[in-house]
Amino acid sequence: MRSQDFDRLYLSPPHLGRHELNYLHKAIEDNWVAPVGPNLDGFERDICEFTGAGHCVALTSGTAAIHLGLRLLGVGPGDEVLCSSFTFVATASPILYLGATPVFVDSETTTWNMCPERLREAIEDRIRQGHRPKALILVHLYGMPARLREILAIAAEFDIPVLEDAAEALGSRYEGQPLGSFGAVGVFSFNGNKILTTSGGGALVTNDAVWAQKARFWATQARDAAPYYQHSELGYNYRLSNLLAGIGRGQMGLLEDRVKKRREIHAWYCERLRHVPGLVFAPQEPAGSRTNRWLTTVLLDAEQTTVTPEQLRLHLETRNIESRPLWKPLHLQPLFADVPHYGGVVCEDLFARGLCLPSGSAMSDMDLRRVLEAVKELL
Known part of the structure; x- marks a missing residue:
């Protein structure tokens, strides 16, 4: 298509x-x-x-x-x-x-x-x-x-x-x-x-x-x-x-309903894509925390797949599906080139390996399956 x-x-x-x-x-x-x-x-x-x-x-x-x-x-x-x-x-x-x-x-x-x-x-x-x-x-x-x-x-x-x-x-x-x-x-x-x-x-x-x-x-x-x-x-x-x-x-x-829906979308993705090689759903929800799952985020494991987040993003674009890289760390931004920073290895690695999937609370079952099929096509 x-x-x-x-x-x-x-x-x-x-x-x-x-x-x-x-x-x-x-x-x-x-x-x-x-x-x-x-x-x-x-x-x-x-x-x-x-x-x-x-x-x-x-x-x-x-x-x-x-x-x-x-x-x-x-x-x-x-x-x-x-x-x-x-x-x-x-x-x-x-x-x-x-x-x-x-x-x-x-x-x-x-x-x-x-x-x-x-x-x-x-x-x-x-x-x-x-x-x-x-x-x-x-x-x-x-x-x-x-x-x-x-x-x-x-x-x-x-x-x-x-x-x-x-x-x-x-x-x-x-x-x-x-x-x-x-x-x-x-x-x-x-x-x-x-x-x-x-x-x-x-x-x-x-x-x-x-x-x-x-x-x-x-x-x-x-x-x-x-x-x-x-x-x-x-x-x-x-x-x-x-x-x-x-x-x-x-x-x-409508807020509680919206939170419920976004959490359901995240669970839907996890259930159907958890066995796809190289695809990791993170971060996991720690005990005592309840996230609204505003966006569902994934990491690509280079030991299990040669596909990069950018390749996956571009592949989704061919199916008219928007996705987005994780935030680029601010200490890597030209605007903040001269300010002090402590550490950076963790967030740099996350930026290099991560992608946000469509997560809107109005997504239909057909919408979700479009994403599912597109991800599986490449991975």
Whole structure:
């Protein structure tokens, strides 16, 4: 079959239900199309209720949320911020926004998230060099919970506040507690490819009421309390619109179903492809963790197959199926060529051997079988 014989099968497209339109229609009927309104307030309450966080500020993106979160933690010019190397660039870019420097830490092989041993090595070495880290950004990659107990203990030992990047992990849990609620600040993304979408958007959560108020203030251009436009601090145009928040309200009611579906898709792939030589489903879910399986990821074992991830990706493209390499480690990115990093062997190996398979929660049985057949054709 030629690729044009099939509709495009995307990696993780938006999946809307029937309730989003109710919130949008209501907003339009009531003329609440300005940046703030009842949907925005309601969406923030929904996120707090789901995560257990005390306060939520809905924003234009997860990147904006990381930016404001780092500013709340006091990060500024000349500071250093510890950060996972194995993540999307949006995790680290806000460090540069603030004139600070990222310090990248390698992954561990169990969850693919930040390695506690490399983290301790990085902290102790930076302190020896006179650079005590100002903050730590902890990522839950592909929705998989990091080794939180160990990492939080190390951060507490050195009195380093944690910003929890749960952009890919809404709906995931660690020891029963929702991700995003462990750090001083938590961050979510509602980009179009995420498990829950508002088209574009993000959120910052915290249990500190003063911080939440400050983040909301900065996100609305830091306008002072005055009858005219007065500004004493630098602010940003970061607030999520009331219309997009309406989409989010409709999506929140579907979140558990979406997590269930993505987990089922992952299990479906594993069951039917587990005996294919050279194909390894990883990372595995550790005891005490529950991942949302935002994306199903695989590794290719060079001892069992000569097929590379790029060859598999290109083969899937001939069937009009989108797949994607794992994140390229940030310490390998030209943007960060001169920043310090600790380790790198683990995430470099994962990048060299890994691929993300289509995982959208709207995938049909026919869609899944298209992927299955295409993978088996090559492997």
